[in-house]
Amino acid sequence: MKKLDKPYRHREIGTHKLAPETLMMSYGYDPKLSEGSVKCPIFQTSTFVFKSAEEGKAFFQLAYGLREAKPAEEPGLIYSRINNPDLEILEDRLTLWDNAESGLVFSSGMSAISTTLLTFLRPGDVLVRSEPVYGGTEFLAEHVLPQFGISDQPFGSYRGTPTLEQAVEAARARGRIGVIFVETPANPTNDLIDIARCAEVARSLQGPDGRRPLVVVDNTFLGPLWQQPLECGADLVVYSLTKYVGGHSDLVAGACLGPDALVSSVHGMRTILGTMSGPHTGWLLMRSLETLKLRMTSSMKNARYIAEFLAEHPKVDKVHYLGFLEKDDPQSGIFQRQCKAPGSTFAFDIHGGEAEAYRMLNSLRLCRLAVSLGGTETLVEHPATMTHSDVPAERLAQMGVTSAMVRISVGIEHPQDVIADLSQALDTV
Numbered sequence: 072m073k074k075l076d077k078p079y080r081h082r083e084i085g086t087h088k089l090a091p092e093t094l095m096m097s098y099g100y101d102p103k104l105s106e107g108s109v110k111c112p113i114f115q116t117s118t119f120v121f122k123s124a125e126e127g128k129a130f131f132q133l134a135y136g137l138r139e140a141k142p143a144e145e146p147g148l149i150y151s152r153i154n155n156p157d158l159e160i161l162e163d164r165l166t167l168w169d170n171a172e173s174g175l176v177f178s179s180g181m182s183a184i185s186t187t188l189l190t191f192l193r194p195g196d197v198l199v200r201s202e203p204v205y206g207g208t209e210f211l212a213e214h215v216l217p218q219f220g221i222s223d224q225p226f227g228s229y230r231g232t233p234t235l236e237q238a239v240e241a242a243r244a245r246g247r248i249g250v251i252f253v254e255t256p257a258n259p260t261n262d263l264i265d266i267a268r269c270a271e272v273a274r275s276l277q278g279p280d281g282r283r284p285l286v287v288v289d290n291t292f293l294g295p296l297w298q299q300p301l302e303c304g305a306d307l308v309v310y311s312l313t314k315y316v317g318g319h320s321d322l323v324a325g326a327c328l329g330p331d332a333l334v335s336s337v338h339g340m341r342t343i344l345g346t347m348s349g350p351h352t353g354w355l356l357m358r359s360l361e362t363l364k365l366r367m368t369s370s371m372k373n374a375r376y377i378a379e380f381l382a383e384h385p386k387v388d389k390v391h392y393l394g395f396l397e398k399d400d401p402q403s404g405i406f407q408r409q410c411k412a413p414g415s416t417f418a419f420d421i422h423g424g425e426a427e428a429y430r431m432l433n434s435l436r437l438c439r440l441a442v443s444l445g446g447t448e449t450l451v452e453h454p455a456t457m458t459h460s461d462v463p464a465e466r467l468a469q470m471g472v473t474s475a476m477v478r479i480s481v482g483i484e485h486p487q488d489v490i491a492d493l494s495q496a497l498d499t500v
């Protein structure tokens with residue numbers, strides 16, 4: 072739905088364009104509508120009172136697409152499953168980093184991904200998707216969607232998986248490719264997929280009816296600061312806001328961003344599945360967005376110190392950090408074109424195996440042993456036996472996920488404190 076031109080939606084002062092980090096404190100919110108409150112209140116309500124029966128009718132006609140919006144008409148508030156001010160304002164702010172027309176907030180990253188895929192995939196379709204992807208996404212693609220007649224065709228950049236081109240050929244033999252789904256960088260190996268290349272392939276598959284596969288990118292790992300998939304040609308970007316955007320390991324939420332036409336279809340599906348987020352989580356996320364750039368910049372800088380410390384350490388064999396890509400590595404070209412910084416979640420291989428990795432993990436005193444990532448505190452986990460434990464051993468080996476691998480999500484502590492902790496823990500190995 073096109074937004075009206077309102078003073079609180081202005082993104083510039085005269086000809087001076089305001090940066091997203093500036094707009095995170097004000098964009099989309101009019102204090103006059105909330106008793107002058109400088110901050111957007113929590114609209115902890117399930118339903119909204121209509122001024123008149125006629126207004127209620129007009130709101131429903133627009134919400135259900137029974138007519139076009141009149142000039143200067145915006146969707147009215149009806150019921151919090153359809154929308155709520157804490158979600159609408161948050162959605163407006165989320166669009167700024169990715170330069171998206173529209174956005175939607177969900178109850179989790181998985182509800183954003185599943186609702187988006189269910190909007191655009193139909194029985195007989197094939198989902199072409201990168202591998203490895205987040206465990207929940209993999210389960211959805213491999214075990215849930217096939218029950219609805221949607222088949223799964225992975226592709227990847229590592230040994231033993233088809234390339235994008237091979238996957239597309241295999242998929243076309245089976246049916247219409249509905250979506251090309253990409254997660255980049257991949258978890259936990261930080262393998263990169265070329266988004267622009269996926270967009271090019273999707274456009275080359277446009278049929279005489281104008282339909283073509285949509286490219287959907289999970290931007291949880293580097294976004295929204297260090298990677299903007301829409302600018303690389305993706306159609307939609309999805310997030311687990313639980314990670315960097317929420318950033319304090321205290322909420323679960325997701326998002327989908329892109330052009331109005333596509334996002335409004337996803338909105339229709341969200342309304343019916345009821346996968347939206349609640350007002351309190353929306354409010355927490357607005358608070359998080361105010362410091363997103365500070366947090367992501369701090370953890371990104373810390374990660375470099377920590378990656379360099381680990382790379383020099385005699386008990387560490389390899390550090391899978393995007394900042395260490397060699398110039399002649401084809402992945403380096405993708406990184407230059409597509410990423411603005413190496414982020415702060417990466418894996419490293421300890422000299423030894425599970426026993427050595429566990430000894431180190433059990434000796435940490437400051438870093439927390441937990442899954443998830445993107446929070447203010449440093450989290451460390453063991454992919455082979457934790458986040459990736461349901462992936463068959465043979466595929467883990469192909470991806471390079473060994474029992475010696477540890478994943479770290481660097482927080483915003485003083486980097487020397489994290490290094491001191493890692494150092495004493497590695498000494499026990």
Ligand SMILES: *Cc1c(COP(=O)(O)O)cnc(C)c1O
Nearest residue numbers: 179180181205289291311313324
């Ligand atoms: C965590 C994560 C998800 C799932 O998000 P939830 O908020 O836990 O549902 C999806 N994709 C990636 C890359 C993730 O890290």
